[in-house]
Amino acid sequence: MEEERPFFVKIGKDGLIAALQKLNQQLKAAGRGHVLSRKSPTDWIGKEVSPGQIGLINHGGLPSILTRPGRYPGMPLRNWWARKWVGTCGLSDTVIEFLGLTVVQVSQNQAAVVSDPQNHVFVVKNSGFVAYAIEGTYNVLSIVDQTHLPTQIKDPVTKVTLGWSHEVTMKSRIGTGAKQDYVVALFLNIPANNCAILQKGDDLELLPAGQHYITSPNVTLRGLFTLGENQIEMPTKDIFTRDQVPVSLTIYLKWQLTEPLKLTTHGYNTPYDALRDKTQSILTQIVAHLDYSSMVKQRSLGPDNMDDGTDASSAFLDALRTRAMDDLYLAAGEYGIIMKDLAVIDRQFKGDIASTMDKLTTRALQAQVEAANVDRENSNKIKQEEGALAVARIKAQAQNTKADTEAYSIVAAAEAQAKRLQIEAEAQAKATRLAAEAEAEAVRMRAAADASVVDRFAREMELRRTEVARVRAFGPKAVFVPTEGLGAQMGSTMAVGMAAGLGAAEARGD
Numbered sequence: 001m002e003e004e005r006p007f008f009v010k011i012g013k014d015g016l017i018a019a020l021q022k023l024n025q026q027l028k029a030a031g032r033g034h035v036l037s038r039k040s041p042t043d044w045i046g047k048e049v050s051p052g053q054i055g056l057i058n059h060g061g062l063p064s065i066l067t068r069p070g071r072y073p074g075m076p077l078r079n080w081w082a083r084k085w086v087g088t089c090g091l092s093d094t095v096i097e098f099l100g101l102t103v104v105q106v107s108q109n110q111a112a113v114v115s116d117p118q119n120h121v122f123v124v125k126n127s128g129f130v131a132y133a134i135e136g137t138y139n140v141l142s143i144v145d146q147t148h149l150p151t152q153i154k155d156p157v158t159k160v161t162l163g164w165s166h167e168v169t170m171k172s173r174i175g176t177g178a179k180q181d182y183v184v185a186l187f188l189n190i191p192a193n194n195c196a197i198l199q200k201g202d203d204l205e206l207l208p209a210g211q212h213y214i215t216s217p218n219v220t221l222r223g224l225f226t227l228g229e230n231q232i233e234m235p236t237k238d239i240f241t242r243d244q245v246p247v248s249l250t251i252y253l254k255w256q257l258t259e260p261l262k263l264t265t266h267g268y269n270t271p272y273d274a275l276r277d278k279t280q281s282i283l284t285q286i287v288a289h290l291d292y293s294s295m296v297k298q299r300s301l302g303p304d305n306m307d308d309g310t311d312a313s314s315a316f317l318d319a320l321r322t323r324a325m326d327d328l329y330l331a332a333g334e335y336g337i338i339m340k341d342l343a344v345i346d347r348q349f350k351g352d353i354a355s356t357m358d359k360l361t362t363r364a365l366q367a368q369v370e371a372a373n374v375d376r377e378n379s380n381k382i383k384q385e386e387g388a389l390a391v392a393r394i395k396a397q398a399q400n401t402k403a404d405t406e407a408y409s410i411v412a413a414a415e416a417q418a419k420r421l422q423i424e425a426e427a428q429a430k431a432t433r434l435a436a437e438a439e440a441e442a443v444r445m446r447a448a449a450d451a452s453v454v455d456r457f458a459r460e461m462e463l464r465r466t467e468v469a470r471v472r473a474f475g476p477k478a479v480f481v482p483t484e485g486l487g488a489q490m491g492s493t494m495a496v497g498m499a500a501g502l503g504a505a506e507a508r509g510d
Contacts, residue, residue, distance in 0.1 A: 001122055001129070007032075011105060011128035016054075016091050017067050019130040027132065035063050035101060035132060041070020047085050048072075056086040056098050063099040063132075095140045102131045102138035111213065113141040113168045113185045121170070121184040121215050141184065142168040146211045149189045153224050157272040158232055162224035163196070164189040186214040186221060197222040197264045204261055223269050225260045229340065232272065236280055238350065239287040249283060250346035259336025271337050278331040279342070282324050 001010070007026055011019045024036045037057060041049065048071050049055040055066030060082050066072060074085065089096050095112070096103035105128035106112045112124040117136025125146075131138050149164035168185040189211050190196055196207040198214070199222045214221065231254040238246045257263065257271045268274040325342050332339040 001124060001127070003120070003122065005116060005131065006030075007132040007134065009130045011130060016103065016105070016128075016130065019128075020065060020067065023130050023132060032134070033062050035065055037064040037066050039066065039072055041066075041068050041072055043071060046071040046073035049088055052091050053088045054091060055088050058084040058086050058099065061099065063101040065101075094143060097138075097140070100133045100137065102129075102133065102140070104128050104140060106143065109145060109147045111144045111146055111187065113144065113215075115139040115141055115170060115184070123185060123213050123215060139170070141170050144168065144187050144213075146187060146189060146213075149187055155226065155230075155270060157270055158230045160226050160228075160230065161191070162194055162226055163191060184215065188212045188214070188221070188224075190224065193228050194224060194226050195260055196224045197260055199264075204264055206261055222264050225257055225263070225271075227257055227260075229254065229256045230271065231255075231341075233345065234272075234276065234279070236283060239284050241287055242289060242291050246350040247287060248348045248350065249287075249344050251279060251283070252341065252343040252345050253279065254339075254341035255332060256338045256340060257336060258338055262334070262336030266335055268335065271335070274335040274337065275328075275332060275339075278328060282327050282331075283344075286324055 007023060007030075009019045009023045009026070020036060024034050028034055037055075037059075047055065049066050049069050051069045053069070055072065057064040057066065064083065072085075086098070092105065093103070094105055094107075094110075102114075104112045104114060104124055106124055106126065108126055110125070113121060114124060115121050116131075116138055117133050121141070144166055149166040151165045151167075153162045153165055154160065155162055166187040167183045168187070169181040170184045171179045172182055173179050188196060188207070190207065190209045192209050194209055196212075198205045198207055198219055200216075200219045204222065231252070234251050234253055236249045236251060238248055240246055253272075253275055255271055255275060263271060263274060266274065325339070328342055329339045
């Protein structure tokens with residue numbers, strides 16, 4: 001677009017009509033035929049040109065453009081014998097090609113790839129042009145949507161998306177008459193945190209993220225790279241231990257490319273290609289100092305696998321791990337790569353001795369598993385016994401609690417019973433005392449009543465009634481003996497006589 005070309009006018013803010021008028025003035029100044037028609041429109045008959053359109057007329061093989069809307073009468077009016085009506089097209093059409101006149105208008109995110117009459121390819125972005133080719137043609141090769149390029153570029157190893165690309169080709173006729181496609185432009189859409197390396201001769205240039213295109217024939221794309229972290233599991237070639245047992249390792253690599261120019265300067269297309277050779281060399285040196293037995297014991301060479309120091313070779317293996325990481329870190333730094341992690345996650349031994357040792361190792365592992373199972377069973381039994389003991393202890397505590405509750409209930413019941421008996425005894429004693437007091441009071445009242453009787457006959461009758469009551473109470477055969485004075489002595493004498501009589505009767509057998 002910046003190159004000076006004859007009869008080539010950029011479309012500015014005034015639009016397509018102004019650009020056509022400017023081109024028409026250049027052609028007139030150069031003594032060429034004009035491209036804008038001088039015909040005036042009518043409003044009653046003829047070919048119609050609507051607002052927003054232009055009319056195309058073939059004027060003896062030369063283009064003639066109608067820019068004013070209206071109707072244009074046909075033959076024989078207005079000298080149409082040397083002209084031919086072709087049609088109309090929109091003022092905003094992206095590409096208009098008509099009898100050597102080329103119009104290109106591209107919007108945002110669009111790019112037009114154009115070849116000029118000298119086969120120089122240029123790209124038009126977010127603008128347009130009007131051109132008239134006197135010798136040769138302007139060919140619009142492609143209209144590219146820069147935001148959605150069709151070809152996705154991935155890292156062949158890590159499968160990370162590096163960007164998108166699109167190649168624009170042009171057919172060229174060679175001497176035999178056949179046509180062949182040639183790439184004339186390359187479009188790139190590089191996402192954030194990625195980049196591309198361009199090469200021009202021996203010079204390399206870093207292309208940052210964004211939308212780019214390449215039309216220069218001496219500039220080639222060296223490759224696309226990601227500047228983020230990458231990781232991969234990589235198998236190695238067979239490596240021999242110190243006792244000549246072949247082993248194949250699967251390693252884990254984690255890295256980050258920070259300087260792609262260093263990597264491409266050394267001739268590598270991907271960081272993996274650079275790390276693979278160095279890692280293979282470093283691990284070959286490490287394994288060459290290890291015995292098969294040490295390799296069997298050592299499950300991993302990663303930094304997370306640290307021995308407890310009880311093994312005689314553990315310090316040596318730790319030193320090898322440290323040296324491997326240090327050596328690889330230094331080697332990767334020469335290629336602009338920062339090494340983040342290295343670990344051997346698997347190894348496969350090969351050969352007859354390896355198969356024999358694998359069998360022995362398998363037996364040892366089985367023995368360890370069986371021992372672990374026995375320990376697990378014993379642990380389970382111990383836990384079961386501990387559980388049963390805990391249950392028995394809980395039951396005993398529950399029984400003790402129940403016994404304490406029952407004893408407390410019995411003591412409480414006994415205390416309640418004693419309290420009840422005490423209350424009943426106290427009530428009975430109080431009732432007896434009250435009854436005795438009432439009886440004594442009655443006796444006193446009767447005695448007082450009897451004492452108050454002064455009539456002798458009445459007293460005598462009271463004594464008789466008392467005697468009658470006493471005889472009624474004890475029966476008619478009872479003998480009442482006086483307990484005081486002479487009567488008391490007579491009573492004792494009578495008792496002795498009665499006893500003697502009873503004894504004599506027993507002696508006779510009566």
